[in-house]
Amino acid sequence: MDGEERRKKIVQALHEKKDPISGSRFAEAFGVSRQVVVQDIALLRASGKQIFSTSKGYVLQEKDSATRVFKVIHSDDEVREELSAIVDLGGIIEDVFVYHRVYGVIRGPLNIRSRLDIEKYLQNIESGKSKLLKNTTSGYHYHTVTAASEEILDLIQEKLQERGFLAKLQDYEPVDFWKKEV
Incomplete structure (x- = not known):
């Protein structure tokens, strides 16, 4: 598999699986080093893909975020x-x-x-x-x-x-800034 095909598969995997995917997991799946995956991600970002790194792996932020x-x-x-x-x-x-x-x-x-x-x-x-x-x-x-x-x-x-961090919305608080009330 060449680099272009591998990068298409990375984007496809990130699009299909909404949970983060680690660079190590990609490396193992494609039989390449983790550094090759890091380079692939950099090339994808340079081409305009919004791929973010988290502590759990990579996430594709699509326009419909x-x-x-x-x-x-x-x-x-x-x-x-x-x-x-x-x-x-x-x-x-x-x-x-x-x-x-x-x-x-x-x-x-x-x-x-x-x-x-x-x-x-x-x-x-x-x-x-x-x-x-x-x-x-x-x-x-x-x-x-x-x-x-x-x-x-x-x-x-x-x-x-x-973790007990969420707080209840009070009656006096404006709710028009919520996309979804929590």
């Missing part, structure tokens, strides 16, 4: 765990925002796609004079999360629920 807003609450010590739960399942954390009763919605872009992005984000918070946005509203905050499918968002929602 799914988006959901999650309302969450947790301690400062649990930020890494919360963000990791999302990216490990293939989610992209687009932003963080709070709904303040006086100021309304206050939003900050994040674009967190990997554990490396999480570490950079936490280093920036820790090294600066800034505080986490969630602390302006007693820990309650929201994340807009994008994933390759609704099924992946469902898995993320289950994981956040399992």
Whole structure:
């Protein structure tokens, strides 16, 4: 099998299987090294395919990706765990925002796609004079999360629920920003 055919099969596999697929799994399936798979992924990205790396493997984000807003609450010590739960399942954390009763919605872009992005984000918070946005509203905050499918968002929602991070929407909160209420 030549490289072009292998890359077509990689895209096909990522399209059919919405869960992340590891580079090692691709390497084994095609009888090549993991480095060859990494190079294939780089070529696919260069050709415009939106393939993202997660700690569980590669995910193809198709143009018809799914988006959901999650309302969450947790301690400062649990930020890494919360963000990791999302990216490990293939989610992209687009932003963080709070709904303040006086100021309304206050939003900050994040674009967190990997554990490396999480570490950079936490280093920036820790090294600066800034505080986490969630602390302006007693820990309650929201994340807009994008994933390759609704099924992946469902898995993320289950994981956040399992960890006790999901929070109940209150009557005074606006609901028009939800793609799907949680």
